[in-house]
Amino acid sequence: DAEITQSPRHKITETGRQVTLACHQTWNHNNMFWYRQDLGHGLRLIHYSYGVQDTNKGEVSDGYSVSRSNTEDLPLTLESAASSQTSVYFCASSEASGRARGNEQFFGPGTRLTVL
């Protein structure tokens, strides 16, 4: 079965360190997204990609970067981790088109990141 996986599931790091969160999907979806989930804010969009070599900033992109070298993977990098980036991070993917189906997004299980 197709799926979307994230690793690690839990990560503790220190302020100032570089951290990379992995996201891998086997749906063959062109669209991939990174969200962060914080209490009272729901999910907020960090970065997204519509295909290989395409990346775009979301609403809360400061301090984060992504790269898309193939269809399956969209790693999220925190260049210099800050305590404000302690959160749960979700990766998602969807088909490039298909408005009639509502463009459903499929989510990974999440990564809980703690920055000390």
Add this chain to the structure above:
Amino acid sequence: GNSVTQMEGPVTLSEEAFLTINCTYTATGYPSLFWYVQYPGEGLQLLLKATKADDKGSNKGFEATYRKETTSFHLEKGSVQVSDSAVYFCALGPDTGRRALTFGSGTRLQVQP
């Protein structure tokens, strides 16, 4: 820009009670509407969706109707179970030029036996 407003939680109900979780939205164009559910320790799962006005999405006893005139997509269930305890997110989109979803803040539901 697009936005979604959900009722504040937590919502605590007894088993077999009727559930309503309110969701209203602001959007340009004609976006799709979704309800996602997040069980403890898990990612988000699509619960139901509606792609145009007056559509009713339904799944696992939950229902929601896309009401363009009131810009609402309220989630309802006639008889909740303990296993329905989770966080529920209303989401908007995608729409022209934007393929990402816009989420509400989530509503935690706790069902007591």
